[in-house]
Amino acid sequence: MLIYSRLAVSPRQSPLRFSSFVITCPFKILNRGEIPPNLYKTMTIAELTLPQARHLIAGKTLELNGPALEVISPIDGQLLSMVPMGGMNEVDMAVAAAKKAFTAWSAKTLKERVQIFFRYRQLLETHMEELTRLVHIENGKTMDEARAEIEKSMELCEFAVSMPQIIVNEVQEVSRGVEARIEKKPLGVVACISPFNFPNMVPHWTVPNAIVLGNCVILKPSEVVPLSAMRMAELLTEAGLPDGVFQVVHGGKDVVEALCDHPGIQAVSFVGSTAVAKLVYIRATSTLKRCVALGGAKNHLLVLPDAHVEMTASNVVASMSGCAGQRCMAASVMVAVDQVQHIIDRMVDEAKAIVPGKNLGSVISAAAKERIERYITEAEQTGAKILVDGRGATVPGKEGGFYVGPTIIDYVTPDMAVAKEEIFGPVISIVRTKTLDEALEVENSSNYGNAAAVFTQSGSMAKVVMERASAGMIGVNIGVPVPREPFSFGGWNDSKFGMGDITGKSSIEFWTQNKKTSTKWNPEARTNWMS
Ligand code: NAD
Numbered sequence: 001m002l003i004y005s006r007l008a009v010s011p012r013q014s015p016l017r018f019s020s021f022v023i024t025c026p027f028k029i030l031n032r033g034e035i036p037p038n039l040y041k042t043m044t045i046a047e048l049t050l051p052q053a054r055h056l057i058a059g060k061t062l063e064l065n066g067p068a069l070e071v072i073s074p075i076d077g078q079l080l081s082m083v084p085m086g087g088m089n090e091v092d093m094a095v096a097a098a099k100k101a102f103t104a105w106s107a108k109t110l111k112e113r114v115q116i117f118f119r120y121r122q123l124l125e126t127h128m129e130e131l132t133r134l135v136h137i138e139n140g141k142t143m144d145e146a147r148a149e150i151e152k153s154m155e156l157c158e159f160a161v162s163m164p165q166i167i168v169n170e171v172q173e174v175s176r177g178v179e180a181r182i183e184k185k186p187l188g189v190v191a192c193i194s195p196f197n198f199p200n201m202v203p204h205w206t207v208p209n210a211i212v213l214g215n216c217v218i219l220k221p222s223e224v225v226p227l228s229a230m231r232m233a234e235l236l237t238e239a240g241l242p243d244g245v246f247q248v249v250h251g252g253k254d255v256v257e258a259l260c261d262h263p264g265i266q267a268v269s270f271v272g273s274t275a276v277a278k279l280v281y282i283r284a285t286s287t288l289k290r291c292v293a294l295g296g297a298k299n300h301l302l303v304l305p306d307a308h309v310e311m312t313a314s315n316v317v318a319s320m321s322g323c324a325g326q327r328c329m330a331a332s333v334m335v336a337v338d339q340v341q342h343i344i345d346r347m348v349d350e351a352k353a354i355v356p357g358k359n360l361g362s363v364i365s366a367a368a369k370e371r372i373e374r375y376i377t378e379a380e381q382t383g384a385k386i387l388v389d390g391r392g393a394t395v396p397g398k399e400g401g402f403y404v405g406p407t408i409i410d411y412v413t414p415d416m417a418v419a420k421e422e423i424f425g426p427v428i429s430i431v432r433t434k435t436l437d438e439a440l441e442v443e444n445s446s447n448y449g450n451a452a453a454v455f456t457q458s459g460s461m462a463k464v465v466m467e468r469a470s471a472g473m474i475g476v477n478i479g480v481p482v483p484r485e486p487f488s489f490g491g492w493n494d495s496k497f498g499m500g501d502i503t504g505k506s507s508i509e510f511w512t513q514n515k516k517t518s519t520k521w522n523p524e525a526r527t528n529w530m531s
Contacts, residue, residue, distance in 0.1 A: 048133045053083040053226035053250055055090050056233050058097035059243025062090075069223055074140035074362040077400025083226045086251040091218070091258035094247045098189040098216035099264060101244030106186050106214040113212050114161040120208075120239035121157035124150060131231060135200050138225045140362035140402070141323045146200075153204040156503065159485040160208035167508060177522030184512040186214030187266040187290075191259040193220045193280065195272040196364050197326045197424075199228035205489065205503050206269045207232075211245060213511045218247050218265070220255050222272075224364060260284040267510065269502060270294065271328075273422070274448070274494045281497040292498035292510055294490065296422040297328040297450035300443040301479060302335045302465055303343055304436065307455035311477065313346035315455070316428065319479030321354055321406040324361045325372075325426035328495070329451050329473070329480045333412075333419055335439040336432045343455075344387070344410065344430065351388040351406040357395030362402045363425055369402040372425030376407055379418040379429070385410045390426060414442050422448070436464060444470045449493030451481055472496065 053071060054061035064084055071081040084090075105113070124131065128150055135146035171181040192206040203219055210217050221229035229248050236246050249255050256276075259265055260283040268284040270277055274295030284291035301316055319331035336344065354360050363369050373391045380386055390405025404425050412419050412429040419429050419442075433439045443452055453475030454465035462476045472491040475481030483489055488504025490496050500506035 048130065048137065050080055050134070050137075051227050051230035051234065053081045053230060055084055055086055055094075055250055056230070056248040057090065057094050058100075058247070059237070071138065071224070071226060072365070073137050074364050074402045075137060076398040077366075077402070080138060081227060083223050083250050085223065085254070086249050086258075087254040088258040088262075090249045090251070091255060091262055094218045094249050095189055095262055095264040097244040098218060098247060101242055102186075102188055102216045105211075105216060105242060105245050106188075108214075110167065110212065110214075111164045113214065114163060116236070116239050116241050117157050117161045117208050117212060120236055120241075121154050121161065123235045123239055124154050124157065127231075127235065131200060131228070134228050134231060136361075138227045139196065139199050140364060141326075142359060142361045145323050145361060149198055149201045152201045155485050156201070156204040157208050159504070160212045162486075163209075163212050163508070166505070174518070177525045178518060178520045180516065180518050183515045183517070184213065184508065185515045187511060187513060188215065189218065189265050190215045190267040190511065191218045191220065191265050191269070193256055193259065193268065193270045193272070194222055194229075196222040196224040197323065197328070199225035200232070202271050203229060203232060205271070206507070207246065209503070209507045210269075210511045211241070213508065215267075215511055216245050216247075218249055218259065220249055220251065220259060223250060223252050226250050256280060257283065260289070261287055263287070265289060267291065268293075269510070271502070272296075277497055278494075290498070290510065292490075292496070292500060292502055294328070294496050294502055295494055296424075296448060297330070297491065297495050298332050298420065298422050298446050298448040299330060299451040299453070299471070300333045300335055300446065300469075301331045301453045301455065301475075302337060302436070302439045302443065302469075303340050304337050304454065304456040304458070304461055305339050306457045306461075307340070307343060308457060308477070309343055309346055312343050312455040313350050315477070315479035316343075317347050317350040317354070317406065319453075320428040321351065321360055321426040322480065324363045324404065326363060326368075326424050327480065328491075329482055330424075331428055331453070331479055332423065333442070333446075334428050334430045335442050336430050337436055337439045338434060344408075348387050348408060351408055354406045356390075356393045356403040356405050357398055357401070360403075360406065360426065362395075363404055364402070366402050368425065369404055372404050372423055372427060375418050375421075375423045375425075376409065376427060379409050379412060379416055382416055384412045384416065384418070384429070414445065420446070436461065440465070440468050444468070446470070447494045448491070450491035450495035451475065453477075453479055453481055472501075 067085040068082040132146040194202040267290040270280040270293040277293035277295035281293040387408040390407040393403040393405040407427040449471040451473040452469035452471035488501035488506045490501030
C-alpha cells in the first residue's frame, strides 16, 4: 500500500461544507457547484463530478495522509481516486465524535429524526442520474442496474421514515395505579461494514434505520467502491443531519478489526463474503457487541419440466447475468429436473443475445475476471460442457475494463467446484437430476442458504420447494427473490451469522434496546409485592 499520484489531485471548495477534489483525468470533471441540478439529466458519463474518497469525521474530510489505495473503474481500468486505508486511529476519532453527537441526536424524538430522511430521500430522487452514474463508474454495473440500486435505496428510506407509524411503545396498567411500559432506545455508536457489489444500496440497508432509531453510525464502505458513500454523506448533511451522526472511515481489514474491537462501539453490521463474515461475527461478539453478519451465497434455481418456457429462461438468465452475476441473490446453480432441454435451449438463445458493455456490466477487477474464467476452465477440464462461453470478453474502446460474458455450463456434477463454491460472476452451472427429491438434495447440501427458487406451473410442486429448500429467501417463478420493504432481508446457514435479518422489522430489534419502566402515581394505594 502506498500513496502515489498518477494524476494531479487538487483540493477545492465545494458548495457544501466538505472539501472536495477535482481530478483532471480520466473524466472531464465539472465543479459540482457549477452544474445546475437539471443538467444531470443530460450529462454524459464523462461529465460526472467525482467525489473523492476521504475519511469523514465530525463533519470534516481529512486530508489524504498515510497509506492509500487506487480506486479503479472496472469499466475501463481508469483511476478514479485514492482511498485512504485507515486504522484504529481514525476509528477512535470517529467514535469520540459520534459519542459527542449521540447525546443531542438520541434526545430528539423519532418523529423529529425521520424528518431528515424525508428530505434525504427526496435528494436521492433529485440526484438520481448523478448517483446512478457514480455507481456505474465505480462498480461497473450497467446504468439501468445502477438506477435500480438508487431506487431501492429510496425504498429503504421510505421504510425508515415510517418508523413512527410502526414503533408504538407498549404501556399497560399492570396493577391498580401501576403502569409498565416498554420503550425502544438506541444503542449508541454503531458500525456498518459494506461490500463492493452495491455501493449505494447496501449502506442503505442499515444506515437510515440505525440513525432514525437514534444511533450514530460509522460506515466502512468497501475500499474498492468508496465514492458513493461520500456522496451519501454529502446529501445527508444537505438534508440536515448533524455532524458526527454519520461518519465514514475508509480502509480494509485494519479498520474492520478496529470497529470490532473498539469498546465505544455497541453493534456491528457486516455484509460481505462468508469467510470475512465469520471473522467479523466472532471478533465483534468476542468483545460483547451485537453483530449481524451477512455472508456469501450459492443460490439454486430448481427448474421443473412444466415451467413456463419463455418466463423461466429469461428469469434464470437475468438472475445469473444481472449485475454481472455479482449479486448475493444471483442464480448460480440451475438444477434441471428431468426433461427441461427445451428451456435450456431457450436460455442459450437469451444468453447469446447479451452484449458485454451494453446490457452486461463489468466484473469488479482484473482478479475477479481471472478467478471467474479459471472456474469455467476448470469445469471444462473436469468434464462439464460449456454451452455459452463468456471467457475472453472485451468491449471495444474499453479494453482496460474487466468483462466476462454470460456463461452457461451444462452437465456439472455436484462435486465440481463450480457447483459448490461462490463464483460471483455471470456464470450458471446446470446440474441435472431425475427427480425433485434429488434436486432438493443438491440444494440442501450447499453450505450457503441465501436464496433458492423454483420454476413450475404446479402449486403443489412449488409448495414442496418452499417447505424443503434450505435458504432464507425463496422465489416461486422469480429468479431474484429479494423481499421488498417492509419484508426483511437475510439468508440462512453460512449466508448469515447472528440473530434476525438486516432490514425490515428485524432491524428495529437489532438497532435498539428495550427500556422497561414501572411507574406508580397513587401514593394512597397499599404497597404490594411488586411495589
Ligand atoms: P469481502 O468480504 O471481501 O469484503 C466485505 C468488507 O469486508 C469490505 O468492506 C472489506 O474491506 C472488508 N474485508 C475484506 N477482507 C477482510 C478481512 N480479512 N478482515 C476484515 N475485513 C475485511 O466482500 P466483497 O468482495 O466486497 O463482496 C462480495 C461478497 O459479499 C460476496 O461473497 C457476496 O455474496 C457477499 N454479499 C452478500 C450479501 C448478502 O446479503 N448476504 C450482500 C452483498 C454481498
